[in-house]
Amino acid sequence: MISMFFYLMVSSVGGTKIHLIEKDDKSWCVANDNASDGALQNGIDWVCSQDASDCSTIQDGQTCYIPNTLKNHASVAFNNHWKKNKGNGATCDFNSAAKITNTDPSSASCQYV
16 A cells, blocks of 8 residues: 655744655544543643644534534544644643544544544
8 A cells, every 4th residue: 555645844944844744644533432521621722722723623613513512622623733743743642531543533524634
């Protein structure tokens, strides 16, 4: 199987950084089934404070708002943050509130990256 990669080039003072994002990555970071509501909310709050774009799709009226549950919103935020930052060492843990799955959690209206 041939893996496909996208190259994201980010210009910065002193050079250009290249981040590789594997198109065919078949893993996602989702809310842990046994995580408490408090742990999920703390994880969402942390992710959104790091980069608001990771949480943009879970806002009211956006593509991943429904189902309007803490578990769904946490899964979307965790996955967005992890996928964007795992090349820089980010993990899918969020104080044990998250886990890796090989089952695509996408729905008709909410496509996970």
